[in-house]
Amino acid sequence: MKSFTGSFIQECKMQLLAAKTDILNRVRNSRQEFATLDKAGGDEADQTMTLMAENDFLTAQSRMKELLLEIEFALARIQSGRFGICEETEEQIEIERLKALPWTRLSIEGAEIRESARRRFAR
Template structure:
C-alpha cells in the first residue's frame, strides 16, 4: 500500500482482492442455492390434508417460503451482477459517485454497488422521495 493510500484509507483494488471477492461471491451463491433447495424440500414434506388450522399453518409456511425465495432471488441477482462486473472490469466502482468502493466494504459485502458515500447519497434521496 502506498503512503498516500494509507493516510486516506483508500487501498488500491488489486487482482488478489478481486480474486478474493470472486471466491466469496461464488461461495455465497452456492450457500444461497442450497438454502433455496432446503426450503423447497422442507415445504414439499408437508401433508396436504388436515383441518382449517393445519391448512392455515401450511399456507403461512408457504407464504414464508415465498418471501424467503424472493429475498434469496434478490441476493442471487446482486451476486450475479457483481460477478458480471468482475468479468467486465467494472467491479469495485460506485454507481453513485463513480469512485472506487472502499476495500474493506468490498471484503465485507463483495456484491455492493455503492461506496459508503454513495450509499448515504442514495439513502438520502430515497428518504426525500419516500414522503
C-alpha cells in the same frame, strides 16, 4: 485511493462464488422441505400453519433470488472491470465494505445518497 490488487479481486470472486453455491443449496433445500409439507385439508389451525409456512417459503425464496442476482451482477462487474466502483459516486468502494459485502454496488457515501433520495421521494 489506490486501485484493487488482482489478488483482492480474486478473493472477492471466490467469496461471491461460495455465497452463490450456498444460496443455491439453501434454495434447493427449502424447496425440498416445502414440497414435503402436508398441504391437504386439516382444520383451520392446520390450514393457517400451512399458509404461514408457504408465506415464509415465498419470502425466503424472493430474498435469496434478489441476493443471487446481486452476486451475479457482481461477478459480471468483475468480468467487465467495473468491480468495486460505486454506481452512485463513480468512486472506489471501500475495501472493508467489499470484504463484508462483495456484491455491494454502492460505497458508504453512495448508499447514503441513495437513502436520502429514497426518503425524499417517499414523502
